[in-house]
Amino acid sequence: MPNQHPTSNIQYPSAQALVLFGPPGSGKGTQAKLLMQCLGIPQISTGDMLREHILAGDPLGQEISGVMHTGALVADEKVNALVEERLARPDCAHGFILDGYPRTRQQAEELVRWLGSRGIDELVIHLLVDYNSLITRLTGRRQCPQCGTLYNLFSKPPKVDEVCDLDGTKLVIRADDSAAVIRERLDAYERQTQPLIEFFRQSQRRLLEIDAGSDPPQELVRKICRAIPANARGG
Ligand code: ADP
Numbered sequence: 001m002p003n004q005h006p007t008s009n010i011q012y013p014s015a016q017a018l019v020l021f022g023p024p025g026s027g028k029g030t031q032a033k034l035l036m037q038c039l040g041i042p043q044i045s046t047g048d049m050l051r052e053h054i055l056a057g058d059p060l061g062q063e064i065s066g067v068m069h070t071g072a073l074v075a076d077e078k079v080n081a082l083v084e085e086r087l088a089r090p091d092c093a094h095g096f097i098l099d100g101y102p103r104t105r106q107q108a109e110e111l112v113r114w115l116g117s118r119g120i121d122e123l124v125i126h127l128l129v130d131y132n133s134l135i136t137r138l139t140g141r142r143q144c145p146q147c148g149t150l151y152n153l154f155s156k157p158p159k160v161d162e163v164c165d166l167d168g169t170k171l172v173i174r175a176d177d178s179a180a181v182i183r184e185r186l187d188a189y190e191r192q193t194q195p196l197i198e199f200f201r202q203s204q205r206r207l208l209e210i211d212a213g214s215d216p217p218q219e220l221v222r223k224i225c226r227a228i229p230a231n232a233r234g235g
Contacts, residue, residue, distance in 0.1 A: 010088060015120050016041075016095040018228070019102070019111075021196070022127030024185045025134040025141075027212055027220070030150070031127065032099035034221035041095040046103075049082050050074055071176055071184030073192060076106040084114065103193045112203065124200050125224060127212035131186075138182045142171035155216075 018035065020028040032043040050068060053061035064074045073079075083101055086092070102108040115122055129137075140153035144164035151158050151171060158164060162171050176185065200207050208227055212220055 010090055010093050012093055012095075012118050012120055015093060015118075017115055017120055017122035018095070018097045019122055019124045020097060020099045020127065021124050021193075022129065022212065023134055023189045023194075024182070025137040026127040026129045027137075027217065028099045028127060030217050031125075031212070031221055031224065032097045034217060035097050035224065038221065038225055039095070039097070041097060042091050043097045043099055044083065044086050044092075044101065045099040046079055046083065046101040047099075049086065050079075069175055069181070071181040071188060073103055073188050076104055076110075079103075080107060080110045083111075087114070102196065103189075105192075105196065105199060108196050108199055112205075121206070123206045123208060123228065125228075126197060126207060126209045128209060129213040133213050134186065135182070138177055138185075139179065141174065141177050143174055144169050145172050 018039075018041075020032050020035075022028055029043075029045060029047070032045065035041075036043045050064055054065045054068065055061070060078065064078065067074055079101065083098075087096065098111075102111050111122075136154055137152060140155070142151045142153065142158070142162065143149070144151075144167065146164065146167050146169040149164055149166055150156075151164075158171065163169070164171060176182075197207070206229075208224075210220075210224060210227065215223065
């Protein structure tokens, strides 16, 4: 029987929620995009959604930009509201990939409640990467401000130094990839997010732990896809 929530007019027939979980720099965004292509369900990145509000300069963007630029977390109720609104859109009916959410105990409880009331199962995919590799990845990250393509000076350098391969635009460092902000983001992860693994274990959520430190992204996504149980692929 399809899952349907009484107050929502969208149905979630056999929908599967994948939660990509891991520290900044563990590759959640990259893996979420690759999984989206392979599974045909959307990536919901709270970081991207929040950055869009900052770029738009709307009231929410103005409220959160200070916090985000320090590397600390945005308030739970703001993020929960954004996610809830996003998940109610029709493209989520067969499932979705959460990237960067939940990040606090309050967000996790909210998500579990939301999913539970719709009869949707989630699978938490925990990307494991050691601390030194995270620092290397985060400090080497560059992005094309024109087309959004991501590079890394160490693992995926552009052909010409600091210039986008696709459109020749000069690459930029994301505002929160400076050394001090990286430290704060990793601290916030350790204090507020990492402990959620214990919450997932205790509440018997399905949890897949995967070494995300050595394989190139395309190989890693194949591993993840092979490890996702058939009944967790939505549709
Ligand atoms: P990363 O995982 O590399 O830190 P993200 O793009 O996921 O990158 O997040 C960037 C920033 O956006 C975070 O440092 C935080 O300020 C904010 N943010 C993203 N997701 C959340 C969330 N679920 N709760 C609170 N703040 C968030």
